[in-house]
Amino acid sequence: MSGGSSIKVKVQKFGNFLSSMILPNMPAFIAWGLITALFIPTGWWPNKELATMVDPLVKYLLPIIIGYSGGKIVFGHRGGVVGAIATAGVIVGTDIPMFLGAMIMGPLGGYTIKKFDKSIEGKVKTGFEMLVDNFSAGILGAVLAVIAFLGIGPVVDAVSGVLAAGVEWLVNAGLLPLASLFIEPGKVLFLNNAINHGVLTPIAVEQAREYGKSMLFFLEANPGPGLGVLLAYSFFGKGNAKKSAPGAAIIHFFGGIHEIYFPYILMKPLLIVATIAGGMSGIFTLVTLKGGLVGPASPGSFIAMLAVTPKSFSSFAANIADVFVATAVSFAVSSLILKTDKAGNGNLEEATKKMEGMKGKKSSVSGVLTNAEGFDPQAVKKIVFACDAGMGSSAMGASLLRKKVKAAGLDVYVTNAAVSSIPSDAQIVVTQSELTPRARDKAPNAYHVSVDNFLSSPEYDLLLNQLSKEGKIEPAAPEKTKPTAFVNGDILRKENVFINQTFKTKEEAIRFAGQKLVDSGYVKPSYIEGMIARDKMMSTYMGNEIAIPHGTEEVKQEVLNSGIVIVQIPNSVDFDGNKVRLVFGIAGKNNSHLEILSKIAVACSDVINVGEMVRAQSVDNLLAVINDAVAQNS
Structure with missing residues (x-):
């Protein structure tokens, strides 16, 4: 890889990281924008009391x-909490919206607590975790x-003051259109969130407070440059790009x-010139006609x-003209x-995959499947189902996927692993x-498929359909597991x-299951805290009203022998907004539990069996349901 390509990849990853802080919170930006547009003195329905919400929100x-x-x-929820506390310091230490400060202190907080936890791993006395x-x-x-309040915030x-002065100079000098060069x-590198919400929006808020509106809210949000590209494809494109462009234009606009x-x-990377030219022209129009918005267009x-244009004919005229x-x-x-380009339009599907890889989007087989170039479905020999520890949810998911692969007549080896140990x-x-970003970092050359319901996920069938449509799969060695009594x-x-x-x-349900694993000699007592930590990092809810609490990868050494406990909860217990009526507490050592877990997965994949x-009134009746389901599917 050349030096230029390496820098580009690093910039893309950095942009992806910044994007991940902003995009999940877009509803909050929309709410703030709506409240601003409606209730400030120049809004659609001015209301002095409701307008007091604007400043606290931003x-x-x-x-x-x-x-x-x-x-x-x-670092998961724990890192998020520390990041939020650290961000509070940078907020209180200044008078301007601290989006840029939050982008610094949030990750710093997560990194700090992650390093601390790593340093004390295995050193805390049982019971004090x-x-x-x-x-x-x-x-x-x-x-x-405190550090943020005294140092980072000021x-x-x-820096924001310098940037604001720079923007003011660009406006006064008539050079603001040059902002489109960046x-x-x-946008394509996904750095627009850092530019827009980290730099432009805080300055725009101050301008809106003083002047009632700001042009900076509109610089990045203008749909014009992108719309021009899509309309050009609609008239002068070829193949699938021309067919899809009109629909894309409607969605975009x-x-x-x-x-x-x-x-x-x-x-066609040269088209970036078109968006820059469009952006510059739009900003020039906005400056000339003195347009602007009262809040962010999100x-x-x-x-x-x-919706966020001031209530005046001149403002509407300026913004629409922009x-x-x-x-x-x-x-x-x-x-x-x-x-004039004789090279053709290129491959839209490949470009979409490339874009999704750059943005770090959630993967699925239905069009958002990310991989390195050159993937050949006919050469697939190995599918790995990965979870945090590699002994619970991944084992059940792999069991179901393995069964579907076999039923489809595909000779593909399906196994499970910890996300940190993906082969x-x-x-x-x-x-x-939630684990897809980590998995992508560990296996950047693989296709990555994300699922939320491990027991009943349409992504399994979509994946198999894609593989089977592409042709015969190369045979792979059959999976070998040690037989165990059910x-x-x-x-x-x-x-x-x-x-x-x-x-x-x-937590009560998880601790109950964990204690039974301890009582049966499967795990050490400290394993229970690992089960709690695993569920805090990522819910152990599997779908179909079941959960499979198990320890994190860090407490694997606390497992003495493989063991499973089953807890029936007829009245259900809440797992992060999901009703759970069956809990399977799991401890795995040397994969000896996988055969039983596979049978449980087969039974629980059918909601009727669950x-x-x-409803089973005895242990024998409950186990009989699993045995019957396994027998019917064998």
């Missing part, structure tokens, strides 16, 4: 949730908040989904833009490029959606099936 809510998201990306977890997060968060404040390419036009630019659609001038110029330049020869990796063996004993249990919280297990 000063406190938005930066804190950005900081939380940044910390969570680095929760105490240490709570106090360490609180103390480190407080320290970071620095970011000063904004339009930044009225829905504000700017990403939809990125693949069309990636097919998402960046024409409708959202109209969009149409940008569209016209972008269309003209794009049309010229498409008509280098994995060609397709299936993970829970009941009355060492792994699942009848005395470890508990009927008619009641719990107030999911209902019968929930």
Whole structure:
């Protein structure tokens, strides 16, 4: 890889990281924009009392949730909490919206607590884990908040002041259109969130407070440049690109989904010139006619833009002219490029995959499947189902997928692994959606498929359809597992099936299952805290009203022998908004539990079987449901 390509990849990853802090919180930006547009003195329905919400939303809510998201990306919920505490320090230490400060302190908080937890791993006395977890997060968060208040906040404040002065100079000098040189390419690299919400929006808020509106809200959100590209493809494109462009134009213009036009630019990178020209023309029009918005246009659609336009004819005229001038110029330049380029349009599907890889989007087989170039379905030999620890959800998911692969007549080896131990020869990796980014980092050359319901996921069938349509799959060695007894063996004993249990919280249910694993000699007592930690990092809810709590990868060494306990909860217990009526507590050692877990997965993949297990009045009846389901599917 050349030096230029390496830098580009790093910029794309950095843009993806910044994007991940902003995009999940877009509803909060929309709410703030609506409240601003409606209730401020120049809004559609001015209301002095309701308008008091505007400042707290932009000063406190938005930066804190950005900081939380940044910390969570680095180290889950625990990192998110510390990131939010640290962000509070940078907020209180300044008077301007601290989006940029939140983008710094959030990930820093997550990184700090991650490093601390790693340093004390295995050194905390049993029973003191929760105490240490709570106090360490609180103390480190407080320290970071103080540092942010005294140091980071003033620095970011000063930088923002310099940037604001620079923007003011550009406006006065008539050079603001030059911002498009950075904004339009930044969109394709997904750096627009850092530019827009980290720099432009805080300055725009201050301008809106003083002048009632700001042009900076409109610089990145203008749909005109992208619309011009899509319209040009609609008239002068070829093949699938021409057919799909009109629909994409509607979604982009009225829905504000700017990403939809990125693949069309990636097919012909020269088209970035068209968006830059369109952006510059639009900004020039905006400056000349003195347009602007009272709040952010989120998402960046024409409708959202109209909603936050000040109530005056001149403002509407200026903003609408901005969009149409940008569209016209972008269309003209794009049309010229498409008509004079003899190389053809390129492959829209490949460009879409490339764009999704750059953006780090959630993967699925239905069109958002990311992989390295050169993937050949006919050469697939290995599918790996990965989870955090590699002994619970991944084992059940792999069992179901393995059965479907066999039924489809595909000779593909399906196995499971911890996300940190995905083998280098994995060609397709299936993970829970929250784990996909980690899995992609571990196996960048594989296809990545995300699922949320492990027991009943349409992605399994979509994957198999894609593989079978492409042709014969190369045969692979059959999977070898050590046979084990289903009941009355060492792994699942009848005395470890508990009927008619009641719990107030999911933690009670997890601790009950964990304690039974301890009582049966499967695990050490400290394994229970690992089960709690695993569920906090990522819900162990599997779908179909079942959960499979098990320890994190860090507590694998606490497992003495493989074991499974089954807990029936007829009245259900809440797992993160999901009703759970069956809990399978799992401890796995050397994969000896996989055969039994596979049988449980087969039984629980059918909601009718789950209902019968929930209604079973005895241990024998519950186990009989599993045995019957396995017999019918064998």
